[in-house]
Amino acid sequence: MKESIISIVLAAVLILTIITFDRTRNASSKTLTACYSPVIIIDAGHGGEDGGAVANDNTAEKDINLSVSLKINDILSLFGFKTCMIRETDKLIYDVSATTMRQKKNSDLHNRHKMMDEYENCLYLSIHQNKFEDSRIWGAQTFYSPNDEQSPILAEFIQSEIISLIQPDNTRVIKKTGTSVFVIYNATKPAVMVECGFISNPQELKKLKDDKYQNEMSFAISNGVINYYISEVKNGSEV
Numbered sequence: 001m002k003e004s005i006i007s008i009v010l011a012a013v014l015i016l017t018i019i020t021f022d023r024t025r026n027a028s029s030k031t032l033t034a035c036y037s038p039v040i041i042i043d044a045g046h047g048g049e050d051g052g053a054v055a056n057d058n059t060a061e062k063d064i065n066l067s068v069s070l071k072i073n074d075i076l077s078l079f080g081f082k083t084c085m086i087r088e089t090d091k092l093i094y095d096v097s098a099t100t101m102r103q104k105k106n107s108d109l110h111n112r113h114k115m116m117d118e119y120e121n122c123l124y125l126s127i128h129q130n131k132f133e134d135s136r137i138w139g140a141q142t143f144y145s146p147n148d149e150q151s152p153i154l155a156e157f158i159q160s161e162i163i164s165l166i167q168p169d170n171t172r173v174i175k176k177t178g179t180s181v182f183v184i185y186n187a188t189k190p191a192v193m194v195e196c197g198f199i200s201n202p203q204e205l206k207k208l209k210d211d212k213y214q215n216e217m218s219f220a221i222s223n224g225v226i227n228y229y230i231s232e233v234k235n236g237s238e239v
């Protein structure tokens with residue numbers, strides 16, 4: 001983790017340099033916020049009535065999603081990013097008019113998606129856990145929106161940080177989401193979904209429930225976001 005700590009410290013220095021630089025620019029220039037620093041929307045998948053995937057020991061995906069998302073929020077906030085949590089507690093985000101489970105889930109997904117329109121400059125980071133019938137299958141995988149050209153770039157930064165920092169044997173590559181992943185598929189901003197691991201794999205489930213491992217996973221994902229941000233600033237793009 002030493003290299004990663006160096007890398008995140010360098011990231012912090014760069015961010016502070018840019019912030020300082022921006023404060024010296026004249027009033028007619030776009031502000032740093034408008035030009036560079038995106039709001040990171042952190043979406044802890046599922047919640048409330050919707051547990052998501054459930055492991056053999058009854059661990060619900062929604063709880064791991066929330067725990068990892070809160071940690072990512074802490075890390076990115078620490079480094080000066082503006083963040084927006086879709087949920088900070090165990091709930092779905094549906095309209096009061098929704099009564100059936102189908103209506104609630106539908107309303108929830110549309111409301112999550114709407115958050116991308118709240119900020120002109122934002123990234124959407126969705127956190128989920130995977131499940132598969134073969135319990136040997138393991139490993140984190142990052143999915144991206146096929147409807148936004150920056151999304152695969154962001155996904156690649158995150159996937160490579162997860163592999164280099166905590167899963168050197170993971171051979172998974174980034175993948176487009178299909179239409180079934182409504183929020184990410186229909187993204188209007190850079191948007192990715194990180195499936196942190198398989199709760200159907202007993203060894204990986206044990207890790208995913210572990211606070212220290214969750215810290216490492218959150219750190220790797222956050223580092224991927226920071227590296228993406230730095231590369232976009234270097235390229236002179238607005239992110």
Ligand SMILES: [Zn+2]
Binds near residue numbers: 045
């Ligand atoms: Zn899920």
